[in-house]
Amino acid sequence: MSDIRFTEEHEWIRLDGDVGTVGITDYAQEQLGDIVFVELPEQGKTVKQGDEIAVVESVKAASEIYAPVTGEVTDTNGALEEAPETVNAEAEDGGWFFRMRVTDPGELSTLMDSDAYKSYIAELD
């Protein structure tokens, strides 16, 4: 679990080789409330760090998901289309959104590690 990184927009990315798995954090799902819809990106889509890449809709609001780093989408979690509640139940695990091939691993150093993210959200409350 060492290679998980967090954005200020509450996405997480876990790196395995050059493939990163991306989702929203447990804090994010809790703020959003019951999630009712997830719009996933198309496979093969290339994105730059910070690009809008997916949409998550809860009973409270619709929010954009931003690409945590630059890369190409290689896989999406299609199960979320039928069962968006998985994001509420397992935000940082089974509720992942998509996988991407990371083109510039150096960008990961611009993101927060677990401890930094913990103190970041502590300040938000």
Place this chain on the structure above:
Amino acid sequence: MMRQGRPTRPGDEAALPTDDFETFSGNRGLQHEEPLIFEQDADGRTGVDLPEPRADLSDRLGAFKRRGPIGLPGLSEPQVMRHFVRLSQMNYAIDAGLYPLGSCTMKHNPRLNEKMARLPGFADIHPLQPQASVQGALELISEVGRWLCALTAMPTVAMSPKAGAHGELCGLMAVRAALDARGETRSRVLAPESAHGTNPATAAMCGFTVDPIPADTRGRVDMAQLKEKLGPDIAAIMVTNPNTCGLFETDILEMADAIHAAGGYFYCDGANFNALVGRVRPGDLGIDAMHINLHKTFSTPHGGGGPGAGPVVFSEALAPFAPLPLVQKNQGGDFCLVEQPEETSDTPFGRMTAFHGQMGMFVRAYAYMLSHGADGLRQVAEDAVLSANYVQASLEQDMSASYPGPCMHECLFDDRFLKDTGVSTLDFAKAMIDEGYHPMTMYFPLVVHGALLIEPTETESRDALDQFIAVLQSLARDAKAGNSARFTGAPYLTPRGRLDETKAARKPVLRWQQPAPAEAAE
């Protein structure tokens, strides 16, 4: 002693029914348990009695011949009447009580408006009938436009847009046309984070990308951030004033200068014009286009009670691009519609609608304008602002106002006062339903946490406001006292209790589904 007549007081045994008291009928007094209209269907029942066709016409219908049942329920006229009256009794309306929905301006709809709108000369006309036969109606459209121009200090108005968001679209299409005429391609529109959701949606629909500007700590547009984002690719800025925090954008003149200096246009969302009407003229603030929700500021029914109407006023810079039709008075004194681009020396960008706009709303708005007069409209704004400040000041001890007063026509609270009570903004709003009130706008604007946005409007009496305030105070104190059960399961007293909004969103059932036929008896 005479004991045979009608008893005139409760018997000795009378007592309040227990909590689980249930009626035999399922109705609760005048609150009827009403099935869906489809569930009342009976084969062969109908409210009309049509004669049999005299000849066999079945071969004359061609493709229109019915191939199977059309699935409409069969009911008698009294059944239909009762069905809709009973549904209406379950409804909440401005005619039934205070409706504090922020940014919606749910004010009383004067009966005089309704009377005028039913005059046959306005109600029974058709947009395609000869213009000579509807001179009064055309003059009325022209007069409403003249009032709107005078109230906003703008030279031109497009009357046809049908609602606020339609007006925004009209405004940005004029911006697009003006940029085209300048031979410029500008791709971005700035909108504050506190903007109505329709603002970014409108900009996106017009093909612009939207760049949000954060609010500063005072709940206003962050001017430093705004200026940083300005540049040669900015087409326009869309600002609501007063904004959705109920605050006047105090830097609006500076904002107008900055956007104009950068070559862009200033769109103002007029949803909250009720706070300004008769007091502030948007044209004096440097605004280039603004829609006016006649259904808010000018009291025409909305929110299920009637259609919207969103005329758009334009500055000199955008006026040449205003859409058709326009109503003009010709030299002979007759009113006529300018419907074709050739009939004008301007360069209209096109049309927003097939016809001229919401005639019924124009009549109501005009009745409102004339019955109030200029001084009355000014008092509307003053009283609307006074009401909101009265509510904010009265609740300051019990609820947490997001920004220190004074506010404009609506006051914003957040959920800090509910911290650690186990009660959320949603629960609080639901408990208001049990108290007989429509909840305020909640979770909007997004710039504060768990927002509760209250717009009482000027048409509530001091007594009505005091009752409303007392209810909110009691609820807030009860939540803090730990009585969360009152809230978390609310509403308890409605025909249906708390609905599962999550399930409704995840697995929506949008049409009535015929129940599976009962299994045949053995």
